[in-house]
Amino acid sequence: MKIIVNIDVMMAKRKISAGELAERIGITPANLSILKNGKAKAIRFSTLMALCRELRCQPGDLLAFQDDPEEES
Template sequence: MPIIVDIDVMLARRKMAVGALADQVGITPANIAVLKNGRAKAVRFATLAALCETLDCQPGDLLRWEPEQGQDPAQDSHAGGAPR
């Protein structure tokens, strides 16, 4: 999936453990791991907001898009098209 989750980067910058983040955000360490490892299919805006508040960051500090290998962004069927 071309969405990369950089929670581990922000945890390192804040010198915070996964367990502490999970406690402050109100989700389980297992769910933090799912997000961190890129296995999540979705994230609630409320969870994203809590992560940003706890880590004192913006959503773009936690999420980024990278094209999949072999994918040309100019060939993306959504470029210039209607939003999904």
């Protein structure tokens, strides 16, 4: 059971580099990398809002819920 982060998919669709996106949304490239690699434990609404604004998408386009029944047992 986990949240999948699809930022790289949207970045590819909008043809935007990680460095440029990090600069536009005001976070460090290292933090964007943590977010992209699914290592983040939480995301602030302000960051999500900035991502949606810059990538012209909805939060649901960036985040997806994946149910993994085996993980729970």
